[in-house]
Amino acid sequence: MTATTQTQGRAPSPMLTFLKQPLVVALILIVALLLLGETLSPGFASAQQILRLLIVAALLGIVAAGQNLVILGGREGIDLSVGGVISLSAIIAGNVMNGADSAIVPAVLACMAAGAFIGLINGMGVTLLRIPPLVMTLGMLGVLQGLLVVVRNGIPSGFAAPGLSRFVTQPFLLGLPGIIWLWVAIGLLMAFMLTRTVYGHRIYAIGSNEQAAYMAGVPVRAMRISLFMLSGVFAAITGICLLGYSGSSFANVGEQYMLASIIAVVFGGTPLSGGKGGYTGTMAGALLLVILQGILTTVHIDESGRQMVFGATLLLLMLFYGRGRAMRG
Amino acid sequence: MTTATISTQKPGGGLKRLVERYPFLPALLIALVLLALNGLYQPRSISFIGITGLVKTYLALMMLAIAQTYVVYAGDIDLSVGAIVSLVNVVIVVLMEKMGGSGFSVVAALGVGLLTGLACGIVNGIVVAALRLQAIVATFATSIFFTGLALYVMPVAGTPAPAAFWRTYGGRFFEIPFVFYAAILLAIVLYVLARTRLATQLLAVGDDAQAAFQSGLPVTRIRIQGYALCGLFAALAAFCITGDTASGDPLVGGKMTLFSVAAVVLGGSALSGGFGTVVGSIIGALIIGLINSLVFFVGTPSEWQNLVQGLAILIALMAGVLVGRRARA
Numbered sequence: 001m002t003a004t005t006q007t008q009g010r011a012p013s014p015m016l017t018f019l020k021q022p023l024v025v026a027l028i029l030i031v032a033l034l035l036l037g038e039t040l041s042p043g044f045a046s047a048q049q050i051l052r053l054l055i056v057a058a059l060l061g062i063v064a065a066g067q068n069l070v071i072l073g074g075r076e077g078i079d080l081s082v083g084g085v086i087s088l089s090a091i092i093a094g095n096v097m098n099g100a101d102s103a104i105v106p107a108v109l110a111c112m113a114a115g116a117f118i119g120l121i122n123g124m125g126v127t128l129l130r131i132p133p134l135v136m137t138l139g140m141l142g143v144l145q146g147l148l149v150v151v152r153n154g155i156p157s158g159f160a161a162p163g164l165s166r167f168v169t170q171p172f173l174l175g176l177p178g179i180i181w182l183w184v185a186i187g188l189l190m191a192f193m194l195t196r197t198v199y200g201h202r203i204y205a206i207g208s209n210e211q212a213a214y215m216a217g218v219p220v221r222a223m224r225i226s227l228f229m230l231s232g233v234f235a236a237i238t239g240i241c242l243l244g245y246s247g248s249s250f251a252n253v254g255e256q257y258m259l260a261s262i263i264a265v266v267f268g269g270t271p272l273s274g275g276k277g278g279y280t281g282t283m284a285g286a287l288l289l290v291i292l293q294g295i296l297t298t299v300h301i302d303e304s305g306r307q308m309v310f311g312a313t314l315l316l317l318m319l320f321y322g323r324g325r326a327m328r329g
Numbered sequence: 330m331t332t333a334t335i336s337t338q339k340p341g342g343g344l345k346r347l348v349e350r351y352p353f354l355p356a357l358l359i360a361l362v363l364l365a366l367n368g369l370y371q372p373r374s375i376s377f378i379g380i381t382g383l384v385k386t387y388l389a390l391m392m393l394a395i396a397q398t399y400v401v402y403a404g405d406i407d408l409s410v411g412a413i414v415s416l417v418n419v420v421i422v423v424l425m426e427k428m429g430g431s432g433f434s435v436v437a438a439l440g441v442g443l444l445t446g447l448a449c450g451i452v453n454g455i456v457v458a459a460l461r462l463q464a465i466v467a468t469f470a471t472s473i474f475f476t477g478l479a480l481y482v483m484p485v486a487g488t489p490a491p492a493a494f495w496r497t498y499g500g501r502f503f504e505i506p507f508v509f510y511a512a513i514l515l516a517i518v519l520y521v522l523a524r525t526r527l528a529t530q531l532l533a534v535g536d537d538a539q540a541a542f543q544s545g546l547p548v549t550r551i552r553i554q555g556y557a558l559c560g561l562f563a564a565l566a567a568f569c570i571t572g573d574t575a576s577g578d579p580l581v582g583g584k585m586t587l588f589s590v591a592a593v594v595l596g597g598s599a600l601s602g603g604f605g606t607v608v609g610s611i612i613g614a615l616i617i618g619l620i621n622s623l624v625f626f627v628g629t630p631s632e633w634q635n636l637v638q639g640l641a642i643l644i645a646l647m648a649g650v651l652v653g654r655r656a657r658a
Binding site: 076078080125129130131132134135136138139140141142143144145146147149150153259262263266271272302303304305306307308309310311312314315318319326 | 406456460462465469470471473475476477478480484587590591601632633634635636638639640642643646647650651
């Protein structure tokens with residue numbers, strides 16, 4: 001295999017090129033992990049278990065869509081505030097619907113508006129004040145965590161409407177719950193948007209060369225603000241679904257999604273430097289991460305061992321993906 | 330951005346040149362204003378005892394901000410510093426307890442603690458610089474691993490540190506609190522470090538890694554050394570926090586990671602690397618401490634404190650970035 005790549009002037013074998021695609025890497029790893037899980041604890045890869053993993057992966061995958069867009073947009077784009085938005089959205093949704101099916105639509109609208117607003121502020125800080133995204137969204141995370149304390153002291157956390165819980169956990173079409181269909185729809189929309197629309201091409205344009213994109217007439221600032229707003233909206237949707245998944249919201253439900261969403265994007269083959277990659281890979285990345293966590297919870301080892309294996313495996317998996325270029329003189 | 334500082338010396342910018350020479354001046358100004366406000370609302374807070382308490386509580390964050398600074402110098406980031414603090418904290422507490430809590434056991438445990446921090450730093454360095462993984466996700470993965478190790482060493486929080494240790498940290502010698510001796514020692518160490526070749530090399534790598542490589546610098550080794558230095562200072566931060574809390578807790582440092590990044594930015598260093606000062610980061614850590622105490626002293630209702638702190642830190646971050654850029658542009 002390696003001999004062909006090293007001879008000059010010959011293209012690397014098509015097989016190797018195919019195998020090196022991040023999406024293919026992720027899919028192979030997913031199958032391998034499922035087999036490993038089934039060997040370690042029989043029944044891990046049963047239809048019911050896989051369905052449960054898919055639901056958890058959908059929760060992560062939806063917030064990772066927004067993270068993906070912000071990262072694709074380049075200029076060290078990253079959104080650390082998604083965890084705060086998820087927690088906040090779960091609380092807003094719980095309070096607005098408070099167990100009533102009739103209030104689902106206003107709850108969803110309120111959450112999405114809140115997410116978009118937070119994204120708007122993030123985006124304005126990053127573009128108009130030119131604060132690095134890491135700093136801006138880190139500061140925003142601090143603000144949101146404070147806001148959560150205020151909100152939680154003032155009002156009870158509220159309940160999910162039965163309709164929302166059904167949407168997330170009960171079969172809806174072809175035996176799959178609504179949230180999985182929602183995830184599939186988001187995946188199709190993202191793929192269409194990124195490859196077939198002007199907006200999508202402009203994301204890659206500002207991500208790979210902002211100056212050139214600006215010269216070519218792309219409204220760079222508006223684009224970047226819209227990406228952060230979309231990230232806020234996607235995080236809000238995950239927050240709503242998370243409420244449906246657990247029934248009621250609890251302290252900082254969203255915290256665990258902050259870095260997980262970034263890792264899903266990286267496992268999907270979108271480098272943090274932006275400008276290339278896509279959402280299909282991220283979906284596989286989210287699934288990969290969730291299966292890995294699933295295996296670690298079924299295997300009987302204590303918390304410390306679980307964390308060590310998880311950390312080490314993450315590092316190992318990262319080696320499969322695009323590493324930085326080596327320095328050359 | 331950074332190259333412009335050398336080429337153009339615009340006339341008439343006395344203040345600007347001063348900020349250019351001492352990038353931490355804006356941070357110092359903010360810190361002094363905050364200190365004055367603290368004194369205004371609670372006169373006792375700027376008394377000798379008040380200042381001692383502030384330093385005693387925030388010396389750990391200062392150490393951690395210093396640790397983060399050396400990595401940021403080279404344009405990297407370390408999201409595992411908090412986990413290293415936790416690990417070193419439980420390692421030294423368990424060792425001191427096992428060896429009986431005598432003076433010798435304390436010194437021996439601290440030695441092992443330093444080595445633990447160094448080892449963690451080198452692991453991070455190898456993963457990021459030698460294996461060329463992306464710093465944000467790679468150090469997040471190592472942080473999970475280090476947390477697992479810490480949980481292995483001490484599964485539940487609560488083992489007390491021997492009195493010999495925390496009595497020294499909180500005590501006085503010749504009427505002067507121990508923490509001030511520690512601060513003076515720290516100042517000398519930092520002064521010496523700033524004169525070493527490593528500090529300059531880290532900045533050179535952060536400014537332009539390619540150029541540094543082409544002029545013959547061993548870029549990979551320098552970045553690993555930066556992470557190693559970071560691990561050592563994270564261990565020192567763990568000593569401070571152990572002296573302050575007088576017990577072991579496998580999760581004690583978790584919340585400190587993001588604050589260390591915020592402190593570095595507040596201090597006027599650029600996250601993109603190549604520009605920054607350690608003094609600024611120390612002041613940045615102080616600013617966070619002063620904001621927290623001020624919010625308390627002005628009588629903010631307890632549930633609003635986190636929100637006000639978050640907002641104040643976000644505003645200070647924005648101000649720091651804006652002023653810093655104005656000085657460099």
